[in-house]
Amino acid sequence: MKQPPAQNIADLRAIAKRRLPRALFEYVDRGAEDEVAIDTNRRALEQIKLRPRVLRGVAVRSAQQMLWGEPMALPIAIAPTAVAGMLWHDGDVQSARAAVAAGIPYTLSTFSVTALEKVAEGAPGGRLWFQLYVMNDRDHMRQLVRRAWNAGYEALMVTVDGPVAPKREYNIRNGFNMPITWGPRLMWDFATHPRWLLGVAARYKLTTGIPGMVHHATGPSSVKDPNKSDASLNWDTIRELRALFPGKLLLKGILHPDDARMALDAGVDGIVVSNHGGRSLDASLATIDALPDVLRAVDGRMPVMVDSAFYRGSDIVKALAMGAGAVLVGRAAVWGVAASGQAGVSHAIGILGEEIDRVMAQTGCTRLSELSPHLIWRPRY
Numbered sequence: 001m002k003q004p005p006a007q008n009i010a011d012l013r014a015i016a017k018r019r020l021p022r023a024l025f026e027y028v029d030r031g032a033e034d035e036v037a038i039d040t041n042r043r044a045l046e047q048i049k050l051r052p053r054v055l056r057g058v059a060v061r062s063a064q065q066m067l068w069g070e071p072m073a074l075p076i077a078i079a080p081t082a083v084a085g086m087l088w089h090d091g092d093v094q095s096a097r098a099a100v101a102a103g104i105p106y107t108l109s110t111f112s113v114t115a116l117e118k119v120a121e122g123a124p125g126g127r128l129w130f131q132l133y134v135m136n137d138r139d140h141m142r143q144l145v146r147r148a149w150n151a152g153y154e155a156l157m158v159t160v161d162g163p164v165a166p167k168r169e170y171n172i173r174n175g176f177n178m179p180i181t182w183g184p185r186l187m188w189d190f191a192t193h194p195r196w197l198l199g200v201a202a203r204y205k206l207t208t209g210i211p212g213m214v215h216h217a218t219g220p221s222s223v224k225d226p227n228k229s230d231a232s233l234n235w236d237t238i239r240e241l242r243a244l245f246p247g248k249l250l251l252k253g254i255l256h257p258d259d260a261r262m263a264l265d266a267g268v269d270g271i272v273v274s275n276h277g278g279r280s281l282d283a284s285l286a287t288i289d290a291l292p293d294v295l296r297a298v299d300g301r302m303p304v305m306v307d308s309a310f311y312r313g314s315d316i317v318k319a320l321a322m323g324a325g326a327v328l329v330g331r332a333a334v335w336g337v338a339a340s341g342q343a344g345v346s347h348a349i350g351i352l353g354e355e356i357d358r359v360m361a362q363t364g365c366t367r368l369s370e371l372s373p374h375l376i377w378r379p380r381y
């Protein structure tokens with residue numbers, strides 16, 4: 001019997017769960033350590049309520065947003081996610097195409113399995129951002145930054161919340177690593193998911209070969225562990241990147257208002273309030289709780305975006321009403337690509353767009369500029 005199409009992001013997740021090997025599904029779905037931060041994000045969002053206005057004539061609505069003077073069809077952008085290309089054949093390009101078709105920005109991860117030039121060629125005409133992890137090999141980092149600019153990436157998004165690798169115990173139990181290291185457990189997991197095995201792994205094997213971490217430094221390097229996160233990363237590097245990259249510079253992983261101020265001083269063009277989708281510091285506060293102080297510190301001097309656990313249009317409307325410029329979505333898009341490639345990502349964006357539109361109407365707003373903190377209601381305990 002034909003299944004009805006996914007009605008929401010949770011439905012897309014359920015489809016992805018059926019298709020994907022367990023190791024891949026859990027890599028996407030789960031957090032770090034005791035996985036408290038995922039719940040922290042969700043609970044904080046759910047505790048915030050919207051106090052609607054009525055009788056405001058909301059028949060004509062638009063959720064278009066402006067970012068750096070350019071329009072976004074919706075106030076969302078696709079967050080960088082390392083494995084999209086392993087969830088669906090050519091998943092990085094497919095995801096980027098869906099974003100471009102929807103008129104929203106797409107961020108390619110340093111840890112993607114598709115070269116940044118190939119994604120730019122495969123998804124022309126849109127707003128592409130390149131996410132940078134700063135690794136030990138700084139010469140290689142500089143090359144990547146130049147490549148991103150030459151390939152037409154509008155923004156460089158430097159992830160600053162990963163000085164060291166997070167503790168994800170289920171990956172060890174599942175025998176899962178990026179780049180993939182083949183062990184008996186993983187091979188059994190892959191072999192018992194034939195749709196993924198044939199549609200993704202076998203297709204790669206028969207065409208380009210199983211892809212690896214294409215942005216890693218290869219060949220002789222003057223530094224030890226060239227592809228390991230550089231834990232010495234500090235504001236000097238951000239200032240260097242500022243001078244190196246002529247486009248927009250974004251920092252992702254800011255939670256403290258003082259860091260937001262320092263970002264302004266370093267000349268960045270925007271920040272993403274993020275706790276990495278609850279995948280890094282498990283004791284982190286919720287991003288929606290971090291947002292107001294950061295917004296106050298920035299005081300409108302650059303766009304402040306936010307991510308982590310935004311799975312409903314109403315979640316996104318809450319952040320926008322508080323003053324965020326846009327919301328990045330990670331897993332929502334990843335579940336889409338894992339469920340059905342480009343069409344799945346388009347479907348995920350469509351679901352969120354439709355939900356945003358409905359909540360705007362329900363709260364009495366016809367444009368995003370009408371969303372304001374007056375709509376936000378928090379319980380007073």
Ligand SMILES: Cc1cc2nc3c(=O)[nH]c(=O)nc-3n(C[C@H](O)[C@H](O)[C@H](O)COP(=O)(O)O)c2cc1C
Nearest residue numbers: 028079080081082109159276277308309329330331
């Ligand atoms: C599977 C997966 C891979 C990710 N890979 C990266 C990455 O390579 N670089 C990065 O900065 N963030 C990465 N993130 C974090 C996302 O960019 C984003 O911050 C997070 O997913 C937002 O939370 P959400 O998934 O609940 O929307 C990843 C997240 C997921 C789920």
